[in-house]
Each structure stands twice: as structure tokens, then as C-alpha cells.
Amino acid sequence: MNNASNRSIDPSCTDKPPLAIDIILELDVFGIVLYSVLTFMATVSMLVYIEECIYIYRKVPANKKSVIIWVNGAAPVISTMSCLGMWIPRATMFTDMTSACYFAVVVFKFLILMVEEVGGDEAFLKRAGRHKLKISTGPCCCCCLCLPYVAITRRSLFLLKLGSFQFALLKIVFTILSIVLYTNGTFDLSDLNITGAAIWINPFVGVLTIIALWPVAIMFMHLRIALRSLKIIPKYAMYQLVLILSQLQTAIINILALNGTIACAPPFSSAARGYMMSQQLLILEMFIITLVTRLLYRRQYDPLPEEEYDDNENTKMVAIHASS
Template sequence: MNNGSNRTVPPGCTDPPPLAMDIILNLDIFGIILYSVLTFMAVVSLLVFMEECIYIYKKVPAHKKSVIIWVNGAAPMIGSMSCLGMWIPRATMFTDMFSACYFAIVVFKFLILMLEEVGGDEVFLKRGPKHKLRISTGPCCCCCPCLPHVAITRRSLFLLKLGAFQLALLKTILTMLSIVLYTNGTFDLSDLSITGAAIWINPFVGVLTIIALWPVAITFMHLKAALRSLKIIPKYAMYQLVLILSQLQTAIINILALNGTIACTPPFSAPARGYMMCQQLLILEMFIITLATRLLYRRQYDPLPREEEDADNENTKMVALPESA
């Protein structure tokens, strides 16, 4: 143990993640309090989401119910899956995959939400004669201000939707493929060799994610002034925060664990401990975001004032929605 060649690995640091019963039997007082508090937070998040679904079902116009429920469910669903991963460490890969698939759908749903808030596709297309889409925005082209603005047409609207929808579709397909390869023993997140499946699938999913975030950002930059009164900026901030915490934060911690920066603490190996830290952090973070999101979306969904054709103030560009039957 005096040098690298003679260094021994502590017992348990190379074992697979422990079983749920092993965790329960080995919890000390601090562990019992920590697990109890985090589980309570996850349960409260789900209860808040269920109460919000009831409110949305009663108060929100029919064409907005689905998208608002999907977007509201991002934080509580990720928190719930993280709670399951905390109690059952061997299922962490599957809970993370479910969370990632859900959020991939939320990316598309948030784009649809912005379109519905402004009045729907037809109202969005009516902005074409006066406005154009600025495509020099993140995460793809924020460093290219010279890019030309794009006209608002049915084709450009279709491409915006397609760019966000492809992540929801392909992420689900790649997740099912990953599970199939895992059962065959050819998908291992810790296998970073060129012959491993994870080294090919995960970067490809990262590229798809960046492509999907681009049309959402374009639409947000185009509509943020028109939807300012509907708190679209803090809503977009919450959506981005969920993305950063559930994807970027998790990736950073897992990379640190694989590199040995995060120490092994038996019965958890370094990667398993990294995953455990991710789950515990996400439960707390998603609990806070769930409460903040509830405040943003809990409002009276009255018809919006009709847009004045000759109005020059962008902040007043709202379109009346038909009363629901």
C-alpha cells in the first residue's frame, strides 16, 4: 500500500451495488434520518403533482391540459425515480433511463406549450408577415450572430416541432435498445472502450438532445416578449434547471466517480456511490423545483386579450382563445 503497484483495493469496492435489504439493515441513525427525509420529499412532490393535475383538469382549457401536466410532471417524476434508485441501487440505471425518456418528451411538450399559450399554430403563423425567427441562439448557434433570420411558415413550424420531437422518439428507442443490450451483457455504463455500446449510444443521445433544445430556444426567444405576462421566462428557467440538474449534474458526478475522484465507501463502489449521490441530490432539488413550478402554473387560465393588428408594443401581442365548451 506504499505505492501504486502495491495498492490494494478495500473489500467491497469492486462488488456490485448492494441490495435494498442490505441498505436497510446497515443504516445508522444518520442514514435513517437522511433516507426518511428524502423519501418524504419525494412523496410530497408526487402529492403536490397529483393535486396540481386535479386543478389543471378542472380549470385549464382542454387543449392545454395535456401539455401542462407533462411539463409539471418533470420534477416530481425525476424525484420519484431518484427515490427508487436511492432505495434500490441496482435499479439506478433503469430509473435514470426512465427519467431521461420522460424529460425527452417534456422538451417537445414545452415547445407545444409555448405555441398553445400564444394561441396555437394558426396564430403563430399569423406572426409571419411581421416577425422572423432568429436562429442564432443556443445551444447550437449562439456564437453565429451572422446567421440570417428565418421566415415563419408552415415548413419552419414543422421543422421546429420535428427538431424537438425527434429526441422524444429516438431517446425512447435507444433506451429500449440499451436495455436489450444490457440483458445481453454488452451495455455497461462503466465500459468506455471503443467496443462498448455505451460509448456510442450516450454521445449520440447527447447530440440529439442538443438538436432538440435548439428549436425550443428559438421559439422561446421569439415568444418571450409576447408571453411575458404568463411568466414564460421563469417557466423556461425551471425547464432549463431540470435539464441541467438531471443531465449535466448527473454526468459530471458519474465521470468523477469513474475517474476515482469520488472515493469508495463499502458496500458502495466508487461508481455506485456516485450514482447514490446523484439520486439524493436530485430528490432535494426536484422537491424545490416542484414547489416553484406549482406557483408558476397555478393561475386562472382565462382567454387572452385579442391581438391588435396595428399594435407596435410586442408585450401586448396576445390572441383570444375560444371558450371551452
């Protein structure tokens, strides 16, 4: 007789995520320390962000206040939502959706931030009048080196903004749709059948994400030399890091959990344990990123110096020569 057939399966391994009170009652000494430290990190992240908002409100020019506050808030908001999801596992889907919606707005705001660092739309168009945009860049067209350079005009600037804004808008729309379908029982992240709503909505949102990241990458490649003195490269690196950790890392862990690669540990099922691990990692990672971004954005916001016409800049910006 096969002993495996007689092996009992803990009911919690196939049950819904536990309630918050069940987690509290199950905590041992290590669990109490872990949850306390992570909650402390999430709280400090939000307090640092609030202090940074006060500094920005007092010291930063009016045209940059909103975008800098939005961009700075990515890590603290994700950390706070992850902390709520850690304590209330049944709310993980909603906390993740809230974080994703906020970051969708941050993608658009980071593009606006780079333009505002130059001085706004008019100053950007004036400074960039002799250059062209290199559009053969990631994440869409990094391999398409044959793509032509695009002249910088009001229309091309509008299209860049629109490319990122569509994600900020449609992500919120699809999140609301997902919640409505969830209440109707037709949206389940673990349902990978072709008839499930999640298998259609999530890939489509992924395509919108890639489209939205493309204009930001184009603008960064164009302005990274001009804004080098404003530490735009490490700022962009932190923005990319938040994207990778909050989206890609979380997706990988959740896929492993749904496949059963992450073992069940009562009172958590495999999926619930995967979500829990993801939340705990994000709290730690976003805490570190919050401290780093505070150092990057807490500075004097003086006007950008006039552009120096140096042919070396043509490595990333192609000059437009008037026809003779």
C-alpha cells in the same frame, strides 16, 4: 518493502451496487433520518403533482391540459425515480433512463406549450405573420450571428416541432436498445472502450439532445415578450434548471465516480456511491422545483390579449415589410 502493496482493498469497492436489504441493514441514525427525509420529499413532490393534475383537469382549457400536465411532471417524476434508485441502487441505470425518456418528451411538450399559450398553430401563424425567427441562438448556433432570419410559415413551424419530437422518439428507441444490449452484457456505462456500446450510444443521444433544445430556444426567444404576462421566462428557467440538474449535474458526478475521484465507502463502490449522491441531490432539487412550478402554473388561463404592434418588440422579432 512498499506498504502500499500490502494495503487491502475492501471487496465492496470493486463489487456491484448493494442490494436494498443491505442498505437497510447498514443504515445508522443519520442514514435513517436522511433516507426518511428524502423519501418524504419525493412523496410530497408526487402528491403535489397529483393535486396539480386535478386542478389542471378541472380549470384549464382542453387544448392545454395535456402539455401542462406533462411539463409539470418533469420534477416529480425525476424525484420519484431518484428515490427508487436511492433505495435500490442496482436499478439506478433503469430509473435514470426512465427519467431521461420522460424529460425527452417534456422538451417537445414545452415547445407545444408555448404555441398553445398563444392560441394554437393557427393563432400563432396569424400573430407571427409579420415577424421572422432568429435562429442564431443556443445551444447550437448562439455564436453564428450571420445566420439569416427565417420567415414564420407552416413549414418552419413544422420543422421546429420535428426538431424536438425526434428527441422524444429516438431517446425512447435508444433507451430500449440500451436495455436490450445490457441484458446481453454489451452495454455498460463504465465501459469506455471504443468497442463498448455506451461510448457510441451516449454521445449520439447527446447530439440529439442539443438538436432538440435548439427549436425550443428559438421559440422562446421569439415569444418571451408576447408571453411575458404568462410568466414564460420563469417557466423556461425552471425547464432549463431541470435539464441542467438531471442531465449535466448527473453526468459530472458519474464521470467523477468512474474516475475514482469519489471515494469508495462500503457497501458502495466509487461508482455506486457517485450514483447514490446524484440520486439524493436530485430528490432535494426536484422537490424545490416542484413547489416553484406549482406556483407558476396554478393560475387562471385566460386568452392571450391581442398583439400590440410595438417597434420595441423588434429586438427579438423582426418585422416582415411588404415590398413597395
